[in-house]
Amino acid sequence: MHKAAHIITIFIVMVLLCTCNNNSSNKHPRLCPDLVEIVARDTLRIATMTGPTSYFYYRDQEVGYDYELAQELADYLQLTPQYILARTHSEMLHMLQNGQVDIIAYNLAPLRIDKGLKFWPIHEKSQLVLLQHKSAQPISSVQNVADTKIHVARNSIFEQHIKNLNEETGGQIRIVLTPDTMREEELVADVNSKKIDATVIYKNTYQLFRKKYHNITTSAPISVSIATGWVTNTEAEELNSAIERWLATLKSKHINALRRKYFVRTIVPHRPFSAKLVNGTISPYDNLFRKYAPEINWDWRLLAALCYHESRFNPNTTSPMGACGLMQLVPVTAKRYGLTDENCYDPEESIKAGVQYIKFLNDKYAAISQTENRINFILASYNAGPAHIFDAKALARKYGQDDKNWQHVKKYLLLKSEPEYYNDPVCKYGYYRGTAAVNYVEKVIETYHVYEQIIK
Template identity: 25%
Template sequence: MPELDSRILLSRLRLAALLLLGVVLCLAPYRHYKPASGLLEAVRERDFISIHTRNTPTTYYEGRHGPTGFEYELMRRFADFLGVSLTLDARHHIQSALDTVREEGDLAAASLPLDLTQQDLIYSRPILDLQPLLVYRRGLPPVNSPEGLAGLTIGTIRGSGTDRVLRELQAEHPELGWQESSDLEVAELLGRVENGSLDAAVLFEHQFRINRIFFPGVERGFPLGKPLTMAWAFPAQGGLGLQQEANRFLAGLQRDGWLDELVARHFGHDDYLEYVGARVFIDHLNERLPTYAELFREAARNTGFDWKLLAALGYQESHWNPEATSPTGVRGLMMLTLPTAGEMGVEDRLDPAQSVNGGARYLRQLKERLPESIQGDDRLYMAMAAYNVGLGHLYDARTITEEMGGNPDSWEDVREALPLLQKHEWHSKTRHGYARGGEPVIYVRNIRRYYEILTYVDRSQQQYLQLNELANGEDDGAPLFDIISPLL
């Protein structure tokens, strides 16, 4: 009997082992499947998504109204799409964003090129075409083809995809060599081209468009190779769930046309300023603005405006020339009329301090006199238009806007009506008559552009101000570039 009991026990153990093996085999697909939605489930369970990015004008930066940037707007909408909040770590360059997302975080969105050779990462569907572009220092012979690169000191950003394009080009042109760095961003790269540390650089076309205003000494060369693709990167061990949701989200934006609209808004305005005007503006920014910047800051403290907005208005009025005088008799840095100067208590319109203070207080007065129904930026833009054309003509344009079925409290609608004040059929019906109504439209547009530039320089381009130090040799001695030697 003991022998029988032992056989029964052994049989039962074998059966238990088989059952356990069956359970393991049944669970194996489940264990494989669970991570496929694990990261997405974790994001929803903790109620936020963690994203690694870069602090650049094409990805994420702090704007006038808070965080902004092309990829930031996508990230924010994606978080809303998932129904969670958003946390960002913007202390990265490209490679560190990729390295970190492998270990922690949910995705990397840092103007990343799609690179299927990257280990332990999966990518979203394409977001944006990235066209590599060769740019070079103004004054060098034109560089229009790869053959013109011989002998030039070229720089690029490692991991951005442009380094990959250069390696492909080197296979056809073995004499080609360059320098690449993970520690520089586009503004610094362009600054080194302008100051002579580099002869040329390879970056992406949209990056040049958004930065070229700050580097008038850099010329556009030629497109280099075929476009690459921007995408988001996810940790492969997190499975496919989050990536699939991102693809569904991006496909919807593309289908609805919102993605194209976002691209146009962030990268489509290469007409910031006419190019000669851009060089003049940068020269004046460096040479004239430092003399008057504190006056603008003081006036801003007294009136509640951003000092850079007042500086932008001052540039539009006089190019920061305190002795400017127009044929119509307006004078000074803020180009005040004699009656306005008297109203603001300005005794000497050519005195920069009095002019800036008087102009800022006049702008505030105009803003305060507008109807309460005009809110936000619309109120500011209409106040600036009134600074140029007068409050009466602005009210006339609001009346025309209403007659045309538009919203008189919307600057976008009023700016369409202002040029009609130049036409007899319209201005003959208004209280204040004819006005050169097209001018305030251009006036406000220019101030907004100057303000964007000043904000960018003041905020996200501390590197821009440091370029002069680098040019003067005030470097820490650490090598910023790795040298990629020619194959020959």
Template identity: 30%
Template sequence: MRKPGIRCMTLFLLLLCLLFSSCNPVKIDSISINPGKLTVLIRNIPTVYYEGPEGKMGFEYDLVKAFADHMGLELKLKVVDSVTDILKAIENGEADLAAAGLTRTDEREKRFLFGPDYFTVQQQVVGNRSHPYPRKAEELQNFDLLVLKNTSYVEELKKLQQQYPKLHWQETDEYSTDQLLEQVWLGKISCTVADSNILAMNRRYFPELMVAFPISEEQSLAWIINRKKLRLKAKLAQWFDIIKNSGRLAELKDRYYGYTEIFDYVDIKVFTRRISSRLPEIQEFFQKYAAQYHIPWTLLAAKAYQESHWDPNAVSPTGVKGIMMLTLPTAKALGITNRLDPEQSIKGGAHYFGQLLDRVPESVPEKQRAAFAMAAYNVGMGHIYDARKLARKLGKDPDSWKDIKSVLPLLSRKKYYKDLQHGYARGYEPVIYVERIFNYRNILEQKLGLLSTHPG
């Protein structure tokens, strides 16, 4: 009599198990590991993510931020120091994806779930034109080579080693590829291996770097996705189709890589010629607005030459325009309506430079304040404050430009920037930027018969 009831009860319990997964749990593939958030592993390096004069930026950062906005998710960044740590963290499911300029390779495909390809690079051996460097793979056996640990570079070198058994190298996690390129530039190491996009960006600042030869065919960069997030992979594929077809991805590439020509050494003859051909038409604007904001007009003019070569129609792929190369947000904040109008551009540049001068700590001597402000114009005031903090820690004078310009390059080294508020910065760039402007100013004042004293 009770058997039908027992059978019904059993069926009912089985249905509950299926519905609520209490008996045999079924993994539900949500979009992200944290509801409402997209957790991303990222690296604090120039080609990926960094803090610039106007906030967070970088090719990978802009890309992943756009995807998070598209999905209606809050972007949560987890900054990781090395490729080794990135791969370990994504393998352990600590994030939804890793966006860090990672190369898709056969070995990595066996371990990880990749998203769509979005960039093509080639691995290149890099040397310094001022020092001996290998011209072909066979010669590489005679050089000491330092490369990043657990990278696609190591995979390619192992393949090359099969052909050249004496090939040897050391691996490190203490530097980024950018920092290794800097070491090559300084002559501290003979050569390294870098992706072509990383080298292109760095040659703007270190023009002595030379491509020796490639060691790979063209390879693709792609994000690595948490293996449990198959829905995320599908959404990512759809989104990349959209931005590729709309041209948005190409625009982003152009913004960060369309302006990667090598910085030339100062061309005295060209500059001297332009003092006669271009400066007279705009000199009165430099004098007028420099006086308004208490800036030496020759310094403002030299800065403008560094920015645009005094070309009122200058436009860069990053969207900055005019003689002073103002960004659109900065121009709007300063009330500038036409960045290509010479007078407006110079007025805006002088105003902005004046604002930066006001933010330089009062303890900095008057004659050195301009150097601090120009460095901030280039890299952001936050990084200047970080450099001052680091200078104190290293026993240097935070109010001396001489000491600060020796500290700024350290902001590109993990050992130093990891404990600073604003993180990584390409510290050599503002130093070179400031020195070039002072050089232009000296030439200009010599040409015009003027004298001035600048911080060394």
């Protein structure tokens, strides 16, 4: 029945297309495809950008607030989603206006929307606030912004608002425009490290970033609450009608859960490692580590060290991104290795699946002959997903470094948070803050060496 309905829809599409062609023979061809053409190609083309809340790779899977909602829209329309990653807001808008994509799924603000485009307030309203280092003199009101050097990305809503504020306060603000490819988190990191004095940020994303960057604080708001959201072409009337129907099906409880997942997610701070033996064991699962470690030719204590940093040996833990159990495999990877919602918290099933994934990663890096060096790549990939590691390897090759040497590749993994590198054509997976993976490798190895000393 469903297949027959789909065939009828395609037939209607083709009739409508022919009608449109006959009626518009004396007009310029329409650049902006509507739903009939989208259904005919069976693909919804979605423009977005990588970012900590919109779209990013977490281990082996694509995730993000905009990504998840765009997936749901594509499912509602019974279309295959195709994501086209842009480097700037302007690039996304250009692609939409030229018919290269059907929709922008990203938190754009209405101030950036040209005539002929329709705005969808998918995101929660939020104020813009000034972000400073904690040690700086707080800016208590917009009137006290004079002589403050504020860095904002060119062609962004932040530039527009700070320029408006500058006019209101007599032109005393020292505005520094960064390249439009520079992401919000990069400027936050620069404030955190005192490289720059201040920047502008959405208040709701500050709640997320302050858990990672401990030296930042906000001062005066510089705007009322602003809605941000997606964009389509006004001409795409049928697509817009379908989006309205889809939005009507969304429950506020579901939207709020997604917002908590991506904007208020808990980032567990690192706790100093302290090995505590109970009856001469590292964990209650030592026998399972001993059983499965030989399948990957690992010392069982190394497998235990990885598990410790994944779950602290808590088999019932679930991460904000849905990784579950002792070995914290994300849903797409867990499913690949036989885990289900029912058994992913079972210690043996989790360890068994984790070992199979490590075996897969070991094969990925089979060309690296030195075992300890290869283990570094495997650990980094377990933490970040192999996509970002392969980007770093490609960068290492481009710059004449050894892409089989972890010390060389690590350098470029750390550089993948800078526009010059994550926008490089050899990088396929965009922005990534590599410190998490690099620190993870070091901590797992450090814990393993402790286990070596206390358990013989």
